[in-house]
Amino acid sequence: MQNNDPQSHGEAFEQSAADAAAAADLAALQARVAELEASNAELLETVLREKAELENQRRRLHRDLEQARRFANEKLLNELLPVYDGLESGLAVEGGDLASMREGINLTLKALLKVAENHGMAQVDPLGQPLDPERHHAVSMVEAPGQAPGTVVSVLQKGYVLNDRLLRPALVAVAKD
Template identity: 75%
Template sequence: MHNSDSQPPNGTPESGELGASSNAEFEALKARVAELEANNNELREIVLREKAELENQRRRLHRDLEQARRFANEKLLNDLLPIYDGLERGLSVEGGDVAAVREGINLTLKELLRIAGNNGLVQVDPLDQPLDPERHHAVSMVEAPGKAPGTVVTVLQKGYVLNDRLLRPALVAVAKDD
């Protein structure tokens, strides 16, 4: 008997069909690999661009922070320049009356305190107030008839608070018990 089927008797495709099918699968896989490589290259470029952008932002932030640090006191110092000029003019005056010099110093001090206040500095002057160990430093106790014990009777050096933080405590003398 003669078999006229195109398949061999064991039921497997002929080598020609197997080759065509494998070849098509191989070409499809090659195309898929090429597509994935292209996608991978594209993603790699995106990552590199993002990394470069982050590095540029980091550098800009560092530069801006450095500039802010270097010029943080610019406004304050600019406000202090007229006081500096006034003190120089006062020192350059030859022979003047003491009252006028004193008045000029007083005006300069008021202006200095105004500028300091605008920048968050508050003077602590606790005269006739109870001692506050958080803001005052008692350096002596003195007899003070008519004053309650623990009351500040003399301010030796005023204290200062900067934006609610004690910068320097006031040095005071306090009334002692009779």
């Protein structure tokens, strides 16, 4: 029995057109999925490369920081070597007069102070200045005729400042009222 119904041919044609459209949509969707998967793989690879680069930078920074810590005092110590050599050669001298020994020690002290100054350290020597509690520590008050009260009349121990920051206050005696 053959179906000669004109409506069933139309339905079959519509069905095959719908199947063709569905197949085309499916193919387009599959192509889009493949495109998105490729894009996703590319993005994942980029993220992994960036992550590896960041990790390498972190390691380099850590290594550089460690090197900087280990050798931070290299310049200072290099500048101190002549002072060290001067002290050693002064100690190696057998005999000699007190004046030349004293001069050698004075030169060595000057060299040491120069190195300290090169690295931002300065002495606080307040002799004759008014007492500054921020930089001086008064350990005694003494009679000092001719000096204004509160004036530093003797320095028991010099103070030191590093780049405007007090390392050690000067120990001083001041004039009484």
